Amino acid sequence: MQDFSLMTTEEHFLLQDALKKNKKQVRKFVLIGVALMILAAVVPQLYLYKYSTPEEANQSLLSITNGWFWVWMLSFIVALVFALIKVTEVRYFTIKKDLMALQKGQIQVPLEAIYHENNNTQTNFMVLLPNTKRKRLFYWTRGALDGYKVGTEVEISYARYSRVILDINKK
Template sequence: MQDFSFMTTEEHFLLQDALKKNKKQVTKFVLIGLGLMIVAAVVPQVYLYTHSTAEDADQSLFSYTNGWFWLWMLSFIVVLVFALIKVTEVRYFTIKRDLMALQKGTMQAPLEAVYHENDDTQTNFMVMLPNSKRKRLFYWTRGALSDYRAGNEVEISYARYSRVILAINKV
């Protein structure tokens, strides 16, 4: 059982900054996704109706009058949603929950893996939980931390639900 304590004002502001960065990332990806979806829906229509007769265009698989086109568009949207989840590491709702609960946890454990994401604006740490064989991923959202390597023993202070790291120190 993990004990949690209340965050300080500084840690609260750090978590608000993480929420702001995550929201920007989600917004950017949604706009890119909408742009790609519009291109995927409009370009085939324009090409079909300018390079063939209306009857031939209506018979095509890429015509908006064909059910296969709508199946393809639905598949495209589903792929975009999963790409949003994978690419942005969406923690928006858990960060908001942390801002309401204001609870943080502290642990001391060895790092299993360290990797950088999102153009080196985020560092992720895989940690083996003490007294168990389970691993957890923790997120440093304030840039790349290059001083930490797998095997280092660290003390991590983190937001309870989102596991955004508020402070990390080598032991």
């Protein structure tokens, strides 16, 4: 069992900044998703009613009056939700939980993998937890963090629930 301590005021502000960045990513993706959904709903209707008679258009699978169109739209919406989770690495609710609990953990482990995402605005560190043989992903949300290599022993101070890194040092 790992012990957790209280965050400092500076670490609290760093976590609030991570929440703002995450919220911005979520908003951007939702706007793109809504635009794609409108496009997926409107373009088939325009095509059907432009190039066929109204009777043929109403009987088409892509007609708004057909049940299969709504099944397709629901599937499209579900796919957008899963894409939102995958693309933006949504940690919004866990970061909010961290801001309420104000608990941080500290761990000293070697790095298993390092990668940058979101146009080099975030660096992710994969580590193997000691004594459990489970891997965990920790998130540095303040840009690309260079100078760390796989196998480097690091000490990570992180927010308890979201695993957003508050401080990282080489050992």
